[in-house]
Amino acid sequence: MKLATWNVNSLKVRxxxxxxxxxxxxxxxxxxxxxxxxxxDFPKDELLAAGYHSVFSGQKTYNGVAILSRExxxxxxxxxxxxxxxxGQAFEDEQKRVIAATxxxxxxxxxxxxxxxxxxxxxxxxxxxxxKALHDWLKQELVRYPKLVLLGDYNIAPEDRDxxxxxxxxxxxxxxxPERDAFRALQALGLKDSYRLFEQTxxxxxxxxYRMMAFRRNMGLRIDxxxxxxxxxxxxxxxxxxxxxxxxxxxxxxxxxxVEL
DNA sequence: ATGGCGGGTCTAACCCGA
Numbered sequence: 001m002k003l004a005t006w007n008v009n010s011l012k013v014r015x016x017x018x019x020x021x022x023x024x025x026x027x028x029x030x031x032x033x034x035x036x037x038x039x040x041d042f043p044k045d046e047l048l049a050a051g052y053h054s055v056f057s058g059q060k061t062y063n064g065v066a067i068l069s070r071e072x073x074x075x076x077x078x079x080x081x082x083x084x085x086x087x088g089q090a091f092e093d094e095q096k097r098v099i100a101a102t103x104x105x106x107x108x109x110x111x112x113x114x115x116x117x118x119x120x121x122x123x124x125x126x127x128x129x130x131x132k133a134l135h136d137w138l139k140q141e142l143v144r145y146p147k148l149v150l151l152g153d154y155n156i157a158p159e160d161r162d163x164x165x166x167x168x169x170x171x172x173x174x175x176x177x178p179e180r181d182a183f184r185a186l187q188a189l190g191l192k193d194s195y196r197l198f199e200q201t202x203x204x205x206x207x208x209x210y211r212m213m214a215f216r217r218n219m220g221l222r223i224d225x226x227x228x229x230x231x232x233x234x235x236x237x238x239x240x241x242x243x244x245x246x247x248x249x250x251x252x253x254x255x256x257x258x259v260e261l
Numbered sequence: 262a263t264g265g266c267g268g269g270t271c272t273a274a275c276c277c278g279a
Contacts, residue, residue: 009267009268009278010267010268010269012268012269013267013268034268034278036268036269060269060270061268061269061270061276061277062269062276062277062278115277115278115279116279117277117278117279153279155278155279172279173279174279207279209265209266209278209279210265210266210267210268210278211264211265211266211267212264212265212266213265214266221279223279250267252268253266253267253268253278253279254279
């Protein structure tokens with residue numbers, strides 16, 4: 001079973017690339033982030049014609065997540081329960097960043113973790129609070145679903161080796177210690193970074209800035225991840241980053257990550 | 262060098278991403 005994650009930075013613009021990629025890479029499950037589309041505009045018919053069911057949670061302009069799959073999913077859930085609008089919690093979240101679904105015995109949780117903007121911004125505090133809520137929710141979900149995959153755009157480069165130039169990034173979001181602590185807290189739940197279960201080529205990234213010819217110069221970060229629970233780790237066969245879509249005309253700034261279970 | 266690019270939409274002396 002292959003599952004993939006791809007931040008497409010607008011599904012409206014990237015739909016042809018998604019369809020081409022699925023034709024060449026017929027994964028069981030593809031999780032998308034930053035669809036930037038309201039649910040009424042989601043291209044479910046085009047995807048179904050290509051052999052993929054879809055479930056989605058979108059909004060205008062920002063965020064938006066979707067799960068595309070060969071088989072129809074069950075138990076589809078949107079958002080982190082404690083943060084859902086109307087939950088009565090102090091920290092309610094209107095942003096569409098989470099969708100979860102079950103395929104066979106595997107629970108798939110697709111996340112678009114907040115960016116944080118800069119470490120002195122309110123958005124950074126939002127990111128840290130969001131990560132705490134994600135952690136507390138997953139701790140319970142792992143009891144219910146021991147075979148769980150947490151994948152998506154984490155907006156965290158977990159270690160310096162996931163950064164093209166660690167010295168240049170000191171003091172920035174995506175690499176700060178509190179963010180890396182939050183990533184390690186997810187790992188402490190038994191979630192393994194599937195990419196690091198295998199030998200990998202150094203300086204392999206999943207995102208490159210549109211500016212400064214960053215892709216050509218390989219000035220990137222590894223911020224898109226596929227974490228798998230302890231129960232799934234023994235059946236994990238590979239985890240790879242597919243750089244090919246980043247080379248296309250009018251690409252997303254992210255490229256897909258694929259795990260085989 | 263704080264912008265460079267490329268999405269979005271209130272099409273801008275705009276906002277946001279990473």
